[in-house]
Amino acid sequence: MIRRREIVAAISVAVVWMNAACGERDGAADRAALGAPHGEPTPDIARAKSDSGVLTLETTRNATLQPGALQTVYAAPVDNWQGPGSQPFEVALRTVDPTTALSRRFGTITMRTSLRVRAPDLGQYPCTSCHLGRRMVLADKRVVGAHENIQTAHPVQTGGACATCHAAGNVEFLALKSGERVTLDHTYRLCAQCHFAQAEAWAGGAHGKRLDGWQGRRVLMGCADCHDPHKPAIEPRIPFRAPRLERIRGRDQ
Amino acid sequence: MSTARTPEPVAVTDDGSMLQKRVDRRRALAILLGGAAAASQAMSACAPLTTMSDEEREMKLLAWREYIKGNYRVMTEAERAETIARLERIAKIKQGADVTIQSTGAQPGVVFGYAFNISKCKGFRSCVEACINENNLDRRAATQYIRIFEMEDGIVDLDHADATFQHEVPAQGHFYMGTQCFQCADPPCVKVCPVGATWQEPDGITVIDYDWCIGCRYCMAACPYWARRFNWSAPEVPVAELNPNQHYLGNRERKVGVVEKCHFCIHRTRQGRLPACAEACPTGARVFGNLLDPSSEIRWVLANKRVFRLKEDLKTEPRFWYFTD
Numbered sequence A: 001m002i003r004r005r006e007i008v009a010a011i012s013v014a015v016v017w018m019n020a021a022c023g024e025r026d027g028a029a030d031r032a033a034l035g036a037p038h039g040e041p042t043p044d045i046a047r048a049k050s051d052s053g054v055l056t057l058e059t060t061r062n063a064t065l066q067p068g069a070l071q072t073v074y075a076a077p078v079d080n081w082q083g084p085g086s087q088p089f090e091v092a093l094r095t096v097d098p099t100t101a102l103s104r105r106f107g108t109i110t111m112r113t114s115l116r117v118r119a120p121d122l123g124q125y126p127c128t129s130c131h132l133g134r135r136m137v138l139a140d141k142r143v144v145g146a147h148e149n150i151q152t153a154h155p156v157q158t159g160g161a162c163a164t165c166h167a168a169g170n171v172e173f174l175a176l177k178s179g180e181r182v183t184l185d186h187t188y189r190l191c192a193q194c195h196f197a198q199a200e201a202w203a204g205g206a207h208g209k210r211l212d213g214w215q216g217r218r219v220l221m222g223c224a225d226c227h228d229p230h231k232p233a234i235e236p237r238i239p240f241r242a243p244r245l246e247r248i249r250g251r252d253q
Numbered sequence B: 001m002s003t004a005r006t007p008e009p010v011a012v013t014d015d016g017s018m019l020q021k022r023v024d025r026r027r028a029l030a031i032l033l034g035g036a037a038a039a040s041q042a043m044s045a046c047a048p049l050t051t052m053s054d055e056e057r058e059m060k061l062l063a064w065r066e067y068i069k070g071n072y073r074v075m076t077e078a079e080r081a082e083t084i085a086r087l088e089r090i091a092k093i094k095q096g097a098d099v100t101i102q103s104t105g106a107q108p109g110v111v112f113g114y115a116f117n118i119s120k121c122k123g124f125r126s127c128v129e130a131c132i133n134e135n136n137l138d139r140r141a142a143t144q145y146i147r148i149f150e151m152e153d154g155i156v157d158l159d160h161a162d163a164t165f166q167h168e169v170p171a172q173g174h175f176y177m178g179t180q181c182f183q184c185a186d187p188p189c190v191k192v193c194p195v196g197a198t199w200q201e202p203d204g205i206t207v208i209d210y211d212w213c214i215g216c217r218y219c220m221a222a223c224p225y226w227a228r229r230f231n232w233s234a235p236e237v238p239v240a241e242l243n244p245n246q247h248y249l250g251n252r253e254r255k256v257g258v259v260e261k262c263h264f265c266i267h268r269t270r271q272g273r274l275p276a277c278a279e280a281c282p283t284g285a286r287v288f289g290n291l292l293d294p295s296s297e298i299r300w301v302l303a304n305k306r307v308f309r310l311k312e313d314l315k316t317e318p319r320f321w322y323f324t325d
Helices: A004-022 A027-034 A043-051 A184-191 A196-204 B025-046 B054-067 B077-095 B126-134 B188-192 B218-222 B276-280 B297-304
Strands: A075-078 A089-092 A103-106 A109-112 A173-175 A181-183 B100-102 B112-117 B147-152 B174-179 B198-200 B206-208 B228-230 B245-247 B259-261 B286-290 B320-323
Touching (some): A075 A184, A184 A196, A196 B297, B077 B100, B112 B297, B188 B198, B276 B286, B297 B320
Parallel strands (some): B112 B320
Antiparallel strands (some): A075 A089, A103 A109, A173 A181, B112 B286, B147 B174, B228 B259
């Protein structure tokens, strides 16, 4: 975290904005409403502070999906689009299995599921344990940096406002433009509102990834399994080592 | 323990006339020299002064039997099982590795096809890394099956492409195009092989019998896509990094002086899994599937995207398409 301070600052601004935008309560009222149970940060909240970021690979290196393990992947049918050959398909759900809930590797892809656990089953850190009354208002102002990894750079058109995608009244849902609410598992419905061409290609198989194999059950990874929804562009990086080609550039050794 | 084998009628499969001889040179040698080998085996067993350990002796015998075995295509199922058992034992003795070598055949009704999205590839070479690990590629010579070419936007010009880029990617104004073996439907490499060591399987994968290849490299000259790699030295893979899930026609140990190439991860794809490169791609640029299945992703890409193939005018009919978003 090189830019931790900047990020914290950005998040603080965002939180302030949220408080204002959602206009539910001010901080003093929050604290007043907390009462005794939230008077002191609970161990869970304290842990949430350090764990809420995207987990490092070290934690999950051994959680590789083995052949045939697709059976254990939670998936939900997708009824908005049809796959190739008009075949129905499924989208991978996040799991609350503590060994896999945080981050799970598929080949060399890591599904960063730290905060995108299936909302209704969110067992470990329900949003409401920090966010008061399911609103995006922070319950305990002593919890700082809980979402410090979030950089709201998307969508650029709205300046990355939280309520562009998140349901303003309930942090556990995403809000479509139609007013319909969807769980965090079905982000593709939200994304497809703007990225309809990508959604079609995704359903067809030209965009995104299919889990496990080319045969059998077709389970696709959701949008947010590869793209950080707050910063969806894939970051530039230094590639894996170049081939040794001595005689002719670009041709065989 | 006699190693002399009675010549059995060789199962005549297809084209190669050199495979149809009832007693070929190799088999005749086996019969002539098998007795000698057995004799020397017996002698060394009886000689307590010999410096050979049991394992060394077993290794010699295994190597000899491996030397006189037939082309994979004309082996019976029993012979295939025997050679696989020998190869697994050799890996155990040489490296202490417990490898499993499959001889899984092609699935009926399956022909593999691949599509590569040049608007998505960002040149990270994650596919290359996965391929090296999956296919036990020579770490010493740093063999890579996949080439990622960096080209300036606007034209597919492989003569001015750079496959050795090593800077932060994607570079401004450039695009990336990956090549590997395209598993051509009319493969020129197969036509030129003088010994029938490389052939096309029913699911479209062109494979190599590494124990039959004589290393003449004609196939490398014939391939218009630079897909084949030659082992100038014996490939070295640290045992800790060895992938024990192997296929006879795929990622098993190669020898010095033989040609190898991409085989669409035959040990994975014949079991319904994706090739390692497709699974590893972090941008989703790689699409793999069954060309004969109308409900496969690859068919959707071919039907809905603008696709082209590399050097299509050569009529090699690659089963590898490029497409854009």
